[in-house]
Amino acid sequence: MKSTCYHCGDECGSTTIRFDEKTFCCNGCKAVFEIFSSNDLSCYYDLQQSPGAIPREVEGKYDFLDNTSITEKLLEFDDGKTQIINLYIPHIHCSSCIWVLENLNKLNPAAISSQVNFGKKTVRISFSSDRISLKELVLQLSGIGYEPYISLEDYSTGSKKISRDIIYKLGVAGFAFGNVMFLSFPEYFEVNEYWLEQYKHLFRWLMFAFSVPTVFYSGKDYFISAYKGLRSGLLNIDVPIALGISVLFIRSTAEIIFDLGSGFFDSLTGLIFFLLLGRFFQQKTYAFLSFERDYRSYFPIAITKIDPDKKEESIQVYDIKQGDRLLIRNEELIPVDGILINGNALVDYSFVTGESNPVQKSSGEKLFAGGKQLSGVIEMEALKSVEQSYLTQLWSNDVFSKDKTSRFQTLTDSISKRFTIAVLAIAAIASLYWMFADPSKVLNVFTAVLIIACPCAIALASPFTLGNLLRILGKKKFYLKNASVIEQLAKVDTIIFDKTGTITTNNTANILYEGNPLSEEEAVLLKSTLRASNHPLSRQLYELLAEYDIRTLDDYKEYVGKGLEAHAGSHKIKVGSAAFVEQSSNSGSDNTAVHISADDHYKGQFIFHNEYRQGLPELFNSLDREYELAILSGDNEGEKAYLQQMLPVNTSFHFNRKPDGKLEDIKSLQQQDKTVMMIGDGLNDAGALAQSDVGVAISEDVNVFSPACDAILDASKFRFLPDYIKASKKAIGIIKWSFLLSLIYNITGLYFAVTGQLQPVIAAILMPLSSISIVVFTTLATNMICRKMK
Known part of the structure; x- marks a missing residue:
């Protein structure tokens, strides 16, 4: 045994x-x-x-990982203590694979965390480099049966291998289908003498021979998927397909063995060929949509570049070149790997590693993309150009973002599951009926029902509609984290706006100074302090002081929602709210103001008369018809009267809100069953953006990238926000229409299948055509609704 x-x-x-x-x-x-x-x-x-x-025996196979110059090219992150690598694992194939790979920290505590991307067959591992080397990690993975595929020339070859695999299977199925159809011609044309007397058995066994690799190679994925689903107690859409293929193959084989007929090998090979053709079309189309989003829809974020003449200019991140000198302000994200030149770097790498402890860096040490500077301003030299796709990966990392799962996707899965149960029931009832009415039709009815009623079209409607709209909105400079954000956007009923830097523009403002004149030394210290801050008011005030020099600060602190404090030599300066600089009297309380104190003596205030964004009244009037609107600001009520005149009467206003207060206000609305969209500048609003159902960060000319938000909106497209929301609602309508079309198709097909009027091969042709038609419909429909957007 x-x-x-x-x-x-x-x-x-x-x-x-x-x-x-x-x-x-x-x-x-x-x-x-x-x-x-x-x-x-x-x-x-x-x-x-x-x-x-x-x-497998891998001794000596990975010795090249002892070479640091090679491992540097493979690692995503390395700060001397923690390293991160993304490995392609070809053997990932089921839920147990995911489970064991995401529990590596139990096998070896040196593995801090691990995430599996099942679709791409990759695992992203963070590990302590002082406790385990990359080579040891790879050997341990190989030892438990998950040997990674590593290639320096083409590291991310997983998706290409999958594509080639389906091409091979499609080729085998197509070759077999064509030959089986050719061998079936004598029966089709009823060449009785020739067929019956001489070559009947030869042709039948040749058709059987062609069907074997088609079923067990080209069609094996359907059996594997159905088996795993059933073992997990799930009825996926591959169950009825696998059942139909099995019935066709077993019945056809029995017929030629017992000389009962020629079987249904033409229908069988045709079914698998057209199923694979539909799957191939789906993968290629969706890969194209993903490609457009990942690499062409760059975030409209910028960084400050310092030229050789010490002049500062704002450039887009994908214009960064190796050797460029960059200025990184407090709370600003490091966009590229580089070397620290000047300043005290205290870097938060939690967006990358998940570890919240800031890392102190000295001049000459390496800085990694994705870290956030926490201690004033620093200067760094770029070691390479920006990897925009890396920022996309960072932004989409589920570990560092709040789970805002779309109910609509769950609805799609639920429909597919119920549909499968219904199809199996209909197939069983119809077969039972024909078993008594006309036994010769039982097989055709059973297989035709299983094939024609596959819910593939239903499953395709949502991802293709949302995926295509995701791509189009990216071209319109509205960048979404993932497709599920569109569904959340369509459900929004309450929209919250930050004031400074959101409904006001950072580019223009009328600034007046009231108080005791600043000495040149105080003005230099003030400018140097403002240089480190990314707050919109700080940036405007910094530009106003352009004539003054820069001084190196000994200490710098930014108190979120309050102000800035800095020391240089024996002098100290505080910049911020009146309470922060300990000034009780506020003569400019009716205006947005930044107060200044030097060496604990109050100096005065800069009063800002804000310039509001173009089309702001029209935008609010458009949104007021369908949504509850509110202004949630950390500023005082100085411009409340002006805003009340400019904006709709139903708009609510909340001023003097600290970052924690904004978050609590949004949480309170959500407890009232409101679906809230928060629009802020991505700086002080990070908590509110994360708490909201949809968090949108406005990007103008500063690096406001934050994994806390769900979308980034280019400031120049701010007035078109209602169009983007309307497009998301229409996209949900398109999905519902796709469901209806799929339902009509299935009901019609089921009628002909149940009544015995539909041959399995015709059903096999019609099923992938229905899927392709749904994809074409959703693509054209989303293009049409977005064509009207400016």
Whole structure:
């Protein structure tokens, strides 16, 4: 009696190893089982029977990872203590794979965290480099059956391999389908003498031979998916397909064995060919949409570049070149890897590593993209151009963003599941009926029902509609984190606006100074302090003081929502609200003002008469018809009367709100079952943006990139916000129409299938055509609704 390996499921043969009352095919599988058992991970085997892969002998294979020049090219992040790498693992194939790879920290505490991207078969691992090397990590992965594929020339080849795989399967199925159809011609044309007397059996067995690789190679993914779904207690859309293929193959094989007929090999090979053709079209189209979003829709963020003459200019991040000298202000994100030149760097890498402890850096040390500067202004030299796709990955990292799951996607999954149950029930009832009415039609009816009613078109409607709109909105300079944000956007009923830097523009403002004149030394210290801040008022005031020089600060602190404090030599300066600079009397209380104190003596205030964004009244009047609107600002009520005259009467105003207060206000609205969209500048509003159902950061000419937001809106497109919301609502309408079209198609097809009027091969052709038609409909419809957007 042959025994199978408890870990990988392969036959043990003559090298059977017994351990802990279990059978293993080799010492490698036994070692993996021991690792899991000793680390309390035995429940891995509860997820799927024999889920592992045979560990391969990899001794010496990864010695090249001892070379630091090679590992630097592979690592995403390396600060000397923590390293991050994204590895392609070809063996990832099921939920148990995901489970064990995301629990690496239990196998080895040096692995801080790990995330699996099942679609791309990759795992992103953060690990302590002082406790385990990259080579040791790779060897451990190989030891438990998940050997990574590493190529320096083409590191991310996972998706290409998948594409080639489906092409191979499509080629085999197409070749078999064409030949089976050719061999079926004698029967089609009823060439009785020739067919029956001489070559009948030869042609039938040739058709069988062509169908075997088609079923067991080209169609194997449907069986694997259906099997895994059933083992997990799920009825996925591949269950009825796999059942239909099985019935066709078994019945056709039985017919030629017992000489009952020629079977349905033409229908069988045609079914698999057209199914794969539809899947190939789906993958290629969606890959195109993803490509456009990831690499062409650049975020409209900028960074300050210092030229050789010490002049500062704002450039877009993707214009950064190797060797450029960059100015990074307080709370600003580091866009590229570089070397620290000047300043005290205290960098928060939590967006990258998940570790919240800031890292102190000295001049000459390396800084990594994705870190946030927390201690004043620094200067750095870029080591390479920006990886915009890396910022996209950082922004989309689920670990550092609030889960705002779309209910609509769940609805799609729910429909697919119920639809599958209904299809199986209809197939069983129809077959039972024809078993008594006309047994010769039972097989055709059963298979036709399973094929024609596959809910593929339903499953495609949502991702293609939202994916295409995601791409189009990116071209319109409205950049969304993912497709589910569109669905949330369509549900919004309350819109909250920050004031400074959101409904006001940072580019123009009328600034007046009231108070005791500033000495030149105080003005220099003030400018140097403002230089480190990214707040809109600080940036405007900094430009006003352009004539003064820059002085190196000894200490700098920014108190969010309050102000700035800095020291240089024996002098101290405070900039911010009246309360922050300890000035009780506020003669300019009716205006937005920045107060100044030098060496604990109050000097005066800069009064800002804000310039509001173009089209602001029209935008609010347009939104007022459908939404509750509010202004939520940390400023005083100086311009409340002016705003009340300019904006709709139903707009509510809330001033003097600290960042925590904004967050609590939004939470309070959500507790009233409101779906809230918050629009801010991405700086002091990070908490509010994260709390809201949809957080939108306005980007003008500063680096306001923040993983806390769900969307980034170019400031020049601010007045078109109602059009973007309207487009999202229409997109949901398109999905509903797609559901209706799919339902009509399935009801019509089911009628002909149940009544025995539909041949399986016709059903196999119509099913992928319906999926393709849904994709074409959603693509054209989303293009049409966006064509009107300016």
